[in-house]
Amino acid sequence: ITSLGGTPVTLTAANFDYTARGAFPTWNTNYDVYLAIAQAFEDTGVRAYKGQAGNVKSNRTVLTAALNIHSVEGRHAARVRLMRAGRGGAGAITKPWITGKDTSGIGPNVQASYNGEENVTQAGIVITNINGMSISANAASEAFDEPLTAAEVSAIVAPFFV
Numbered sequence: 772i773t774s775l776g777g778t779p780v781t782l783t784a785a786n787f788d789y790t791a792r793g794a795f796p797t798w799n800t801n802y803d804v805y806l807a808i809a810q811a812f813e814d815t816g817v818r819a820y821k822g823q824a825g826n827v828k829s830n831r832t833v834l835t836a837a838l839n840i841h842s843v844e845g846r847h848a849a850r851v852r853l854m855r856a857g858r859g860g861a862g863a864i865t866k867p868w869i870t871g872k873d874t875s876g877i878g879p880n881v882q883a884s885y886n887g888e889e890n891v892t893q894a895g896i897v898i899t900n901i902n903g904m905s906i907s908a909n910a911a912s913e914a915f916d917e918p919l920t921a922a923e924v925s926a927i928v929a930p931f932f933v
Contacts, residue, residue, distance in 0.1 A: 775833070791930035794880040803862060806855050811881040813848035814869060815919065815927055818884070820844060822918030845916070868913050883927045887917045 772779045789798045789808075797804050820841035827833040848867075852875065855862030861876035871889040874881050891899050891911040898911045919927070 775830075786933055788931055788933050791880065794930065803855070803858060803860060806851060806858070806862065807875075807877045807881075810848065810851045810855060810865070810875065811877055811884045813844055813851050815884045815924065816844035817841060817848055817916050818888075818919040819921075819924040821916055822920055822924070824918075866913075869916070870909050871912050881927075883923070887919075888912055890915070890917050 790796050791808075795804055795808055798808055799805070820837050824834065824837055824841070827837055852865045852867045855875065856865040856867075863876075865875040869875075869885060869888045872882070872885040872887065874885050889908070889912050891897055891908050893915055898914065899906050899908055
């Protein structure tokens with residue numbers, strides 16, 4: 772960070788509100804809630820790194836690191852989603868990927884992490900019924916993760932900071 776002219780930020784546990792201002796009061800006593808928050812964070816991470824790729828593309832080193840992190844976030848997201856699905860309950864409907872803008876039962880407190888995922892247009896082309904193939908909106912939305920802007924990411928994570 773410093774070699775690029777930035778200033779590292781030092782945070783401690785005191786800087787975080789893991790309840791997200793009371794939205795998840797049982798985060799540390801209810802494993803299902805803990806996993807749900809982890810899923811939302813990992814899904815947000817995938818979209819956050821994708822959203823910034825264009826901003827760092829002129830620096831090959833930073834771009835490579837960012838896209839490597841993006842792929843790791845994707846693997847983490849899929850794993851946490853499988854863990855939730857395996858536990859049953861609200862998480863039983865969870866797939867390893869996002870369908871539309873569905874929160875997989877987590878609810879409205881994380882909706883901003885999923886808004887925009889229902890997109891079925893890629894590179895200006897509507898991919899439902901592409902080349903005469905019948906592709907549902909759900910399947911089309913599952914095929915791509917949509918980017919988030921820095922402002923969107925900041926708004927999503929803000930409740931977790933003191």
